[in-house]
Amino acid sequence: MTGTPQAAMLFAAGFGTRMGALTKDRPKPLIKVSGRPLMDHTLDLVDALRPLRVVANLHYHADQLAVYLADRDVALSREEPHILETGGGLRAALPLLGSGPVFTLNSDAIWAGPNPLYLLRDHWNPDEMDALLMCVPVGQTLGHTGPGDFSQDSTGRISRGTGLVYGGAQILKTDGLHRIEEDAFSLNVLWDQMLEQRRLFAMVYPGRWCDVGRPEGIELAEEMIADV
Numbered sequence: 001m002t003g004t005p006q007a008a009m010l011f012a013a014g015f016g017t018r019m020g021a022l023t024k025d026r027p028k029p030l031i032k033v034s035g036r037p038l039m040d041h042t043l044d045l046v047d048a049l050r051p052l053r054v055v056a057n058l059h060y061h062a063d064q065l066a067v068y069l070a071d072r073d074v075a076l077s078r079e080e081p082h083i084l085e086t087g088g089g090l091r092a093a094l095p096l097l098g099s100g101p102v103f104t105l106n107s108d109a110i111w112a113g114p115n116p117l118y119l120l121r122d123h124w125n126p127d128e129m130d131a132l133l134m135c136v137p138v139g140q141t142l143g144h145t146g147p148g149d150f151s152q153d154s155t156g157r158i159s160r161g162t163g164l165v166y167g168g169a170q171i172l173k174t175d176g177l178h179r180i181e182e183d184a185f186s187l188n189v190l191w192d193q194m195l196e197q198r199r200l201f202a203m204v205y206p207g208r209w210c211d212v213g214r215p216e217g218i219e220l221a222e223e224m225i226a227d228v
Contacts, residue, residue, distance in 0.1 A: 004121060005171055008052050008103040009090055010042055013059035013079050016108075018214045027061040029107040030068060033212060033221045039065070042107045043072065045117050045169075052103070055096045057089040087185040091177040099174070101126065104187075106168030110221040112228050113207015116169040123203055124171050130199035131172045131191065135164035142210040142224055143217035150202060158202045159195060167209050 016028030023031070029039035039056075046054055050073075058065050059079040066076055077093035084092055090104065101124075103117055116134045124132055135158070138148050144165055151161030158164070176190050194200040210221040 007097040010056040013057040059083040086187040134169040135202040136209040142220040
């Protein structure tokens with residue numbers, strides 16, 4: 001189960017609470033940026049790597065997303081009655097994804113530059129990596145506050161720190177998910193296990209990246225897209 005990923009997980013179940021009134025009656029992946037739903041921008045990245053098995057997890061306004069994705073080759077993993085967070089959601093979707101390493105991709109970010117999934121695929125080394133995260137230098141981010149999530153050493157390994165922001169795209173081995181007892185949990189729990197084993201790595205993204213987690217992120221992302 002250590003080869004090139006043959007499946008991709010799209011995280012789309014969240015409540016989008018930071019978007020305020022914009023997500024009162026719709027899921028965040030259906031909010032439009034430059035006239036297209038965030039989910040379409042996300043699927044553009046995945047479609048470039050087809051054929052892949054693609055799975056999206058659904059919870060908040062799940063029926064709206066299910067209808068929107070009905071004519072796309074995307075399997076649906078519904079989280080009911082409770083949302084399972086990123087780690088629990090990924091584990092619940094494994095019957096659809098398969099047992100090998102997977103791409104995971106958040107559906108609330110816009111990338112300006114090369115397809116991050118291509119870069120991850122080309123730099124993935126399963127012999128030494130359990131996860132390869134795409135991280136963005138703080139100075140190349142828009143819509144993000146704070147000093148970053150990780151720092152990186154000369155080997156590419158990362159640790160909790162500052163300077164690099166996790167962009168929401170990665171390749172991840174999933175076998176460690178089965179050793180976590182909680183039903184709902186963040187992927188940070190799995191990353192911490194990998195950190196202890198020195199098998200958590202990152203790539204530094206060469207382009208720009210915008211977090212569309214808040215309303216002001218929409219305009220920032222649209223300006224970034226217009227500059228490309």
